[in-house]
Amino acid sequence: MKxxxxxxxxxxxxxxxITKELGEDAIILSTRNIESETSDDENKIEIIAAVDDSFSKEVNETGLDIKNNGHTNNINTKSIENTLTDPIVYSDGLKNQIFEIKQLLSDLSHRVKFKFNNAEKEELKTILRLLLNSEFSEEFAYRTIDELSELIDEKNITENNDNSFNYLKEKSKEIIFKNIKTLPPVNKSENCTIISFFGTTGGGKTTTLIKLAILFKIIFNADSVILSTDVNKVGAIEQLQTYSSIAAIPHYAVYSPEDLAIALEDNKTKDFIFIDTTGCSQQDKELLQxxxxxxxxxxxxxxxxxxxxNVGKATFRQILKEYSILNPKGIILTKLDEAAAxxxxxxxxxxxxxxxxxFTxxxxxxxxxxxxxxDFLKQYAFI
Ligand SMILES: Nc1nc2c(ncn2[C@@H]2O[C@H](COP(=O)(O)OP(=O)(O)OP(=O)(O)O)[C@@H](O)[C@H]2O)c(=O)[nH]1
Ligand SMILES: [Mg+2]
Incomplete structure (x- = not known):
């Protein structure tokens, strides 16, 4: 790699x-503006590019690089014909490189568009900084700014104007949240409604379940029961006991799936059955089962x-992936009050x-x- x-x-x-020194296979790894230290000098752009020798070699070996510096005489015509008519089989290494290049190009195109079209728009720079400080990835942040800058062109917003800045902030929140889905809250039905709660340890399952059980009692005058499969953790039953006795909502520990089947049958005339489960790391496949x-x-x-x-992006992705075996219908996001981003x-x-x-x-x-x-979540967007 050069x-x-x-x-x-x-x-x-x-x-x-870069093309002259590294050749046409070179890819851009990063670009950034370097502001000049004196007002006389112009700003510069730092570009870091690389070429992977093994990539160029791999391309050559597949016979795809038929240019060979303009000379085709050391590749026989037959092999060129075959190359053009046979389906191309990409190796895993080549596929990964193509994927990385596509991502880099997409990222780069957003950055370049933003930097060169909107270099003077202070509000956009501020919003970009807010997005990056709020733990959005560079790609997501630049994509958002790109969409936002189109609005600026349409609305012809003037600079250094509080109203236009607030307008842009609101618009950027609309862009950020436009794909986020919500479900309506649970309602009381004529039949017994069963709700289960699961997730990683300490996420707030039991507390959230109790909050809902009490709220449903207040709002719907609901007759509910709590069944807990979390029987091994020290203090789990006492925790339930404390709250459910205050709210006069009965709770039972269930020790096996068969026990649960019996408890469900016994309580089928209730309005709601809440099922609490043991906190489980997304990596503990046995407990998930x-x-x-x-x-x-x-x-x-x-x-x-x-x-x-308060969970990182990679861990959250892994949680959603591993917990998909339980087929969740929705997500309860807890501890918003503790989030900084x-x-x-x-x-x-x-x-x-x-x-x-x-949300809790x-x-x-x-x-x-x-x-x-x-709209409630927008208050916590930190931008
Ligand atoms: N700040 C804050 N704390 C919360 C919130 N929800 C729950 N907690 C606290 O988080 C801690 C863990 O809550 P639990 O309800 O016991 O969590 P759990 O998922 O049942 O935990 P396990 O059963 O051990 O896996 C408790 O101290 C709760 O008071 C919330 O929205 N904000
Ligand atoms: Mg619990």
Whole structure:
């Protein structure tokens, strides 16, 4: 791998130098503006590019690089014909490189468009900085700014104007949240409604379940019962006991899927049955399977993944992937009150399309819970 860094006045100038020195296979790894230290000098652009020798070699070996510096005489005509008519088989290495290049190009095109079209728009720079500080990825942030800058052109917004800045902030929130789905809150029905809660340890399952059970009692005058499969953790039953005795909602521990089947049958005349489960790391496949056995018996109307928002992007992606075996209907996002940024959560939800159903934003039972609502979430967007 050969790497080259150039400091130039324009992308075009940089591309010429890079192509000359590294060849046409070179890819751009990064670009950034370098502001001049004195007002006399112009700003520069730093471009880092690389060419992967093994990539060029691989391309040559497949016979795709028939130019060979303009000379085709060392590749026989037959092999060229075959290359052009045979289906191309890409090796895994080549596929990965093509994927990386596509991502780099998409990222780069947003950056270049933004930098060169809107270099003077201070509001956009500020919003970009806010997005990056809120844990949105560069790609997501530049894509958002790109959409926003089109609005600027349409509306011809003037600079340094508070109203236009607030307008842009609101618009950027609309762009950020446009793919986030929500579910309506649970309603009382004529029949017994069964709801289960699962998720990683300490995410707020039990507290959220109690908040809802108490709220449903207040709102619907509902007759509910709580069944807990979390029987091994020290203090789990006592935790339930404390709250459910205050709210006069009965609770039972269930020790096996068969026990659960009996408890469900015994309580089928209730308005709601809440099922609490053991906190489970997304990486603990055995425990996930255990929980699945309970839920397969329960055949609930609502299955909710309870997830606190103080989780990193990679972990959150893994949680959604591994918990998909439990087939959640929606996600309850907890501990909004503890979050300093939400970009990580919003970006993954934007990709995965699992709807939000409730938010919790504090430890007060039952006060600190809200039906999922994008306007409410916008307050926590931190931009
Ligand atoms: N700040 C804050 N704390 C919360 C919120 N929801 C729950 N908690 C707290 O988080 C801690 C864990 O809550 P639990 O309800 O026991 O979590 P859990 O998912 O049932 O935990 P396990 O059963 O051990 O997996 C408790 O101290 C709760 O008071 C919230 O919205 N905000
Ligand atoms: Mg619990």
């Amino acid at each position: 790497i080259k860094k150039v400091l130039v006045s324009s992308i075009q100038e940089g591309m010429q130098i 255990e929980i699945k056995k309970y839920l397969d018996i329960a055949d609930e109307h609502y299955r909710f993944l309870v997830q606190s928002c 939400l970009g990580n959560i919003i970006e993954v939800l934007d990709e995965e399309k699992l709807p939000l159903v409730y 934003n504090g430890t007060r039972v039952p006060d600190d819970i809200e039906p999922a609502n994008i």
